[in-house]
Amino acid sequence: MKIPFLHIHEAVVDWLHTLFFQGECIGYQALPVSSFFANSLAIPAQAHYALIVVESNSLQIDKQRVVRFLESGIPNAGIGMPLGDLGVYECKGKENMQAFRVIGIQVGLTHTLHIQYYG
Numbered sequence: 001m002k003i004p005f006l007h008i009h010e011a012v013v014d015w016l017h018t019l020f021f022q023g024e025c026i027g028y029q030a031l032p033v034s035s036f037f038a039n040s041l042a043i044p045a046q047a048h049y050a051l052i053v054v055e056s057n058s059l060q061i062d063k064q065r066v067v068r069f070l071e072s073g074i075p076n077a078g079i080g081m082p083l084g085d086l087g088v089y090e091c092k093g094k095e096n097m098q099a100f101r102v103i104g105i106q107v108g109l110t111h112t113l114h115i116q117y118y119g
Contacts, residue, residue, distance in 0.1 A: 023118055024119065025118055026044050026047060029041065032111070033112065035077060041098075041100050043117065046119035048092075048094060049091070051090055051118070052113055052114070054066050054085060054089075055111060055113075060109055060111070066083060067082070068103055069103075071096045071099045075102065077107075
């Protein structure tokens with residue numbers, strides 16, 4: 001009997017490796033985010049997973065849509081996945097963390113992404 005070979009995406013392998021073998025916190029970053037340009041993450045070399053929390057500026061009008069992000073391009077105020085105040089996102093895998101870009105939606109405000117890295 002042949003056993004089928006399962007094709008597992010690298011991000012899943014990285015996430016499982018982090019979860020079961022090395023789920024140690026290896027770094028923290030407070031990333032300021034504005035509407036002027038898309039920011040990227042400062043990823044520690046051993047990181048395979050990032051837990052990201054959005055903290056909006058207190059003057060933000062729409063607390064449900066504070067920032068937009070993409071792992072497949074560059075977001076802007078109208079394009080990308082929206083996250084609101086205290087929204088949480090799990091970025092899994094080295095490639096996804098390297099491709100992650102985030103930008104603020106409301107002009108003139110700076111928000112903070114709190115990022116905890118695991119490896």
